[in-house]
Amino acid sequence: MKTLPLILLLSLVFSCNSSAQKKNDKTEHKQTFKINKTEAEWKALLTADQYYVLRKAGTERAFSSPLNDNHKKGTYVCAACKTPLYKSEHKFDSGTGWPSFDRVIEGNVAFSTDTKIGYMRNEEHCATCGGHLGHVFDDGPRATTGKRHCINGDALEFVPSKK
Template sequence: MKSLPLIVLLSLVFSCNSSAQKKDDKTQKKESFKITKTEAEWKAELTDQEYYVLREAGTERPFSSPLNKIYEPGTYVCAACKTPLYKSEHKFDSGTGWPSFDRVIEGNVAFSTDSKLGYMRNEEHCATCGGHLGHVFDDGPRATTGKRHCINGVALEFIPAKG
């Protein structure tokens, strides 16, 4: 019975360590982007699916985006802030069910590391608003960059080339 108060005390000490500190780390970790809005502002501007992908780093169902089969000339921009991200001439059919590109428009896409699935992946974000776009893999076309930027279609808007 004498060990019960000691166990309770140790439990309190260790339980106080994690959740509060993790919240602080998370808020300190926020990056600074040119366009910043509150979550309420993003929710008011984006559809539910856009918010889920762009702001909560979700993933749309494969083969669900109408952008998968668009190959006409134009530019793919961020659905949240309209920053140009990918050019149509760099798009290819990867067979994965998501729009895929072999390169980005330099300076407009930011990269970070994602380990949510238990292994490390290179995550892509809009460099202007921080919206989650998708991930980049090393299994793209060998004839060009060897990269496959696997992007959620709902995170993009297609702007056809004028001509």
């Protein structure tokens, strides 16, 4: 008779440990992209920091990117595939330590949901190669879009405007 409560308790413990709770965040954005490479090809193409950010969804240290303080006119492109992502006229100083923009170049950025740190965030990817760029938040400039696209500088390259 004493074993029945023990069996019920054990079955409850094991039933709460379902595979639905073990969702792998890396498979959350199962999209197909125009450019697909193997991990070895990406590693050969990118620097170690770029690979960490773009392919492993890492985050660079705040205030570490020279692009954070870049005020030149031009276009910010994906460091992996050179797709134009953001225009310099949409860049602003958010004070967060990462390059920030109030909008994307439409059609060149894809979005997904990221829950890696315990709550939902809107994650941004290059729509051409799927590289992780950063996240978008609703605390941007109210005079424009109200959005802050907080982007890792390692995910970007800057192409200056031709005079």
